[in-house]
Every structure is written in structure tokens, then in C-alpha cells.
Amino acid sequence: MNTVATTPIDGQKPGTSGLRKKTRVFMQPHFLENFVQSIFDGIGGARGKTFVLGGDGRFFNKRAAQVILRMAAANGATHVIVGRDALLSTPAASHLIRLNKTDGGIIMSASHNPGGEDEDFGVKFNMANGGPAPEYVTNAMFERTRTIQEYHIVEAQNVDLSTVGDTELAGMKITVVDPVADYAALMETLFDFDAIRAMFAGGFRIQFDAMCAITGPYGQEILENRLGAAPGSVVHGTPLPDFGGMHPDPNPTWAHELMDTMNGPDAPDFGAASDGDGDRNMVVGPNIYVSPSDSLAVLAANAHLAKGYAAGLKGVARSMPTSAAVDRVAEKMGLACFETPTGWKFFGNLMDDGRVSLCGEESFGTGSDHVREKDGLWAILMWLNILAKRQMSVAEIMRDHWQSYGRNYYSRHDYEAVDSDIANTMMDDLRSKLDGLVGQTIQGHRVSEADDYAYHDPVDGSVSAQQGIRVLFDGGARFVIRLSGTGTSGATIRLYLESLETDPANFDQDPQDALRWIILAAEDIAGIRARTGKSGPDVTT
Numbered sequence: 001m002n003t004v005a006t007t008p009i010d011g012q013k014p015g016t017s018g019l020r021k022k023t024r025v026f027m028q029p030h031f032l033e034n035f036v037q038s039i040f041d042g043i044g045g046a047r048g049k050t051f052v053l054g055g056d057g058r059f060f061n062k063r064a065a066q067v068i069l070r071m072a073a074a075n076g077a078t079h080v081i082v083g084r085d086a087l088l089s090t091p092a093a094s095h096l097i098r099l100n101k102t103d104g105g106i107i108m109s110a111s112h113n114p115g116g117e118d119e120d121f122g123v124k125f126n127m128a129n130g131g132p133a134p135e136y137v138t139n140a141m142f143e144r145t146r147t148i149q150e151y152h153i154v155e156a157q158n159v160d161l162s163t164v165g166d167t168e169l170a171g172m173k174i175t176v177v178d179p180v181a182d183y184a185a186l187m188e189t190l191f192d193f194d195a196i197r198a199m200f201a202g203g204f205r206i207q208f209d210a211m212c213a214i215t216g217p218y219g220q221e222i223l224e225n226r227l228g229a230a231p232g233s234v235v236h237g238t239p240l241p242d243f244g245g246m247h248p249d250p251n252p253t254w255a256h257e258l259m260d261t262m263n264g265p266d267a268p269d270f271g272a273a274s275d276g277d278g279d280r281n282m283v284v285g286p287n288i289y290v291s292p293s294d295s296l297a298v299l300a301a302n303a304h305l306a307k308g309y310a311a312g313l314k315g316v317a318r319s320m321p322t323s324a325a326v327d328r329v330a331e332k333m334g335l336a337c338f339e340t341p342t343g344w345k346f347f348g349n350l351m352d353d354g355r356v357s358l359c360g361e362e363s364f365g366t367g368s369d370h371v372r373e374k375d376g377l378w379a380i381l382m383w384l385n386i387l388a389k390r391q392m393s394v395a396e397i398m399r400d401h402w403q404s405y406g407r408n409y410y411s412r413h414d415y416e417a418v419d420s421d422i423a424n425t426m427m428d429d430l431r432s433k434l435d436g437l438v439g440q441t442i443q444g445h446r447v448s449e450a451d452d453y454a455y456h457d458p459v460d461g462s463v464s465a466q467q468g469i470r471v472l473f474d475g476g477a478r479f480v481i482r483l484s485g486t487g488t489s490g491a492t493i494r495l496y497l498e499s500l501e502t503d504p505a506n507f508d509q510d511p512q513d514a515l516r517w518i519i520l521a522a523e524d525i526a527g528i529r530a531r532t533g534k535s536g537p538d539v540t541t
Helices: 031-042 061-074 090-099 135-145 181-190 193-201 215-226 256-262 292-305 325-333 344-352 376-390 394-405 420-432 516-526 528-532
Strands: 002-005 019-022 050-055 079-087 105-108 120-126 150-153 165-169 172-177 206-209 270-274 281-285 288-290 315-319 336-340 358-361 365-368 407-418 445-452 469-473 478-484 491-501
Touching: 031 061, 031 120, 031 135, 031 150, 050 061, 050 090, 061 079, 061 105, 061 120, 061 150, 061 165, 061 172, 079 090, 090 105, 090 120, 090 181, 090 376, 120 135, 181 215, 181 376, 193 376, 206 215, 206 256, 215 376, 256 270, 256 281, 270 376, 281 292, 281 376, 281 394, 288 292, 288 394, 292 315, 292 325, 292 358, 292 365, 292 376, 292 394, 292 407, 315 325, 315 344, 325 336, 325 394, 325 407, 336 344, 344 358, 344 365, 365 376, 376 394, 407 420, 407 528, 420 469, 420 478, 420 491, 420 516, 420 528, 445 516, 469 516, 478 516, 491 516, 491 528, 516 528
Parallel strands: 050 079, 050 105, 079 172, 206 270, 315 336, 315 358
Antiparallel strands: 002 150, 019 120, 105 120, 165 172, 270 281, 281 288, 358 365, 407 491, 445 469, 469 478, 478 491
């Protein structure tokens, strides 16, 4: 066991989902080691503890896993449970942490960001509840990165992670597990596999685009092997270090092959995609795209059809930028409904406290209290369960939902790789004018409220300030602007747009047309395009 002298390295402050950087940054001498040692120190040490380890298979995943194992052994960890070939989807890792009652886990992923030697890599720590480390823990890790003087590592050959079973490294037990088996078993307890299997046997067709990322093996085992979807229903199903050159973000822009298929002449009955680490999902039907906000609302309204939720939901939660469609479901069903900042850790508090059992974000993330992460394949299976039970098409389910609850037209516009100084100055200027906006008429609509959202956690009492600027209009329309923390280059400005329509005669509009006036109002107030020099968003969802 070696103790290696080191010095602090700038830029190791974890975000809402750990530390993400360009892969070559992580490959620099001491960079990964410094951060991993800071993780162990930040949680009070690794001695005597058990961890889960796995990642989404992107470039540097295997090498990083070996470093983390050698460091865990040198820091006195007792046991590490690792996915075969160092692979685990993020929700599967969360489940393994909870199933084995470990002290937490390290997940190697940059989620939906591109992979490869010249692209992105990430490392995050999940707590014993299976959820992302809260801010007080990530702050402790960050403070350690600023003072670190040494790290501990075992000098040893690489551990064979290709075979399921137990091995040992410097007195630390390593258990290599099938990355899919335990997760698939959990899904069988939550959903009516017999009903879904019968639907597939009756000719129902699906296309699931795994985007050359981690959920390929999960989709093949669950959808094709266990549920009987036709062979080949899972496309791009082999995880590749560079995701086959794809951008593994399941939205209409990046999952364009799936969108072309679903809008084509021989579209399957159901289409879906997941992201790099398996925690996000996109759902589409023939010639119909289901927004993540609408998907969350539909799942809330129909969750009782799945056996794991037959007793009803405890409550629901959504991130603040997510549309209020689920709020309308909760109100009608008499459910508690919570609005939180973006970041799954806020949902984790509510789930641990027994307040909610279903939650979601507009950024293609949906999940429940079965784990403490969003879960892409879980959401897809929930949709299949609903389709099997209701015997309706995706379009029919959506139309029926809007008839019952109204349609919340919704869209997100991303302005990517913006100069950070420009983005921060824009946000500061916008904050300074909030008080004067109320009562003004913009694009023919009166501003009713304007604020910088702050969240008071009802469980632990913590306050999270400056979580997004909100401008609301009479009638419930609104826009939200916040800076995203998931990119690795510059800043991403995210503009969220929403307007409620209750007249069924107006349910068939294109969302961008229905939101046109509020798009113009947001530009009048914030001047995103004028400030960035962009003619429009880089990604529209």
C-alpha cells in the first residue's frame, strides 16, 4: 500500500450529480486519485465500509474502476460490489446499494453527455439510501480537494472484473455481480409482466433505442428475453466507449433515428430511448411525442394499474421547471404534491420521509421510491404496463388525459456553450429587474409574479436559494430561466416555457406555436438571443 504525495487541483467542485469534466482532464496525473481520496475523506473515511462500484461503460470507465478499487483497499474498505466489466446503470447501482445495505457507492458516469477520449467523464458518490450525496457531503468533499496532501493506493495488478464471483485485493473482498439480474428481479415485483408479455404475444411492437449506452443489456434481458418483445426490438444495444459517436441524450434532437422511425409509415406501437447511464427516458408513439412533463402526469394518473403501486401513491413531486401537469392530477386525486429544485437528492429526502412515491423532472427523468435515482427503463416499463392494462394506443391515452386534466403546453430551449461571464451577467441583470416586472404587460399578457425561486426543504429544514428565475403571467402561463450544471464547456442557459390550455378544440397545436407569445415575452424580458448572439436555441425539447 502506497501513500502518494499530491497537491490540490483546481476545478474539483462536485455539482448536483458529482464531478464532470472532459475525459482527458480525469486522465491527468493525480486528478482522479485526488477526487476519489476526497470522496473517502469527505464521508468520514472508508475503513470497514462496503461500497458499490460501476459505471456506464464510457471511455476511461474500466481504468478508473481499477484505480478506485485499489484506493478503496488502501483506505481500508472491507468489501466492494462491482458490476461485471465495471458496468452498472445508475438506477441499478442505487438498487444494489439499497439491496445490500452498503455504505454507499461510486458511480462513473457523465449521464447524457457524449463519451470518448475527447468527450466527457464523471464520478459521483451515492449515499447509503442509494441517492446522490447531499450538499453538505459534496461540500465536505470539495473542501478536502482544496487541502489534500496525499492519497492512498494499493500497488497491484488489475482485478479481473469479467467473471461473476468473489475475489480479493489486499484483504478487501470484491464481489463481481451480473449488472442486470438484481435490477430485473426488482422490476418483476413492480409491474405486471404477464400482461405485458401477453400484449407482445398479441403482436404489439416496440423499438427501444439504447443509444449504444448502458441500458442495452438491460433492455435485451427484460424486454426481449423476459417479456417476449421481438428480437431486434432493442437497437444500438451494445454499450460502446464512445457511444458509437452518438450523443446519448434521449430527446427528439439526439434520438433522431427513433423519431424518424416513429414518424414513418410502418411505425411500431411504442418507441422509447434511454441515456448514457440509464436514468433518463423518452417515450413516443406513432406520430406522437410525449413530453417528460406529460409523461410524469400520465404515470401519476395510472400508477395504480401496476402491481407495485396498486395501493395508491403516497404523494408526487416535480422539479420547479417541470410543468404543472402532474399538479392537476394530484389535485384531482387528492395527493400531496411537492415542488423542488432541480436535482434528484431533493426527491430523495421526500421519499425517505415517506411523503412521495412518484417524482419526475422535465429533463427526461422519472422515477419512484423503488430506488433513489431517476430510472429510464422503469418509466418505460410503467408505460408498457399502462398500455397493456388500458388496451389503448399512446395517442389515445394522451388525448384521454388532456380531456380529463387539460393540456399543459410545454417546451425547453437550451442555449449551449455560452460564455460563462455572459450567462452570469444576464442572470444578475434579470434578478435586478424582478421587482419591477409585476404588473407590466408583455406581449399582451400581464405579469402576475416574478421571483428567484428558493426551496425550503420540509424534511431537513435546509434552504436552497437562487434555483431559477420565474416569471408568471395571468392565467398560469410562465417561463423559467436557470443555468444548468451538467455541461463541461461554458454555461448552458435553459429556458422553460409553459401555458395551460383547457379548451379541447385547442389540444392539437404544435407546442412551439402554442407557446409563441411567451417565447417572445421571455426574449423581451431576458434578451437571451441578443446577449448570446445566437439566433435560437441549440436544442429544443
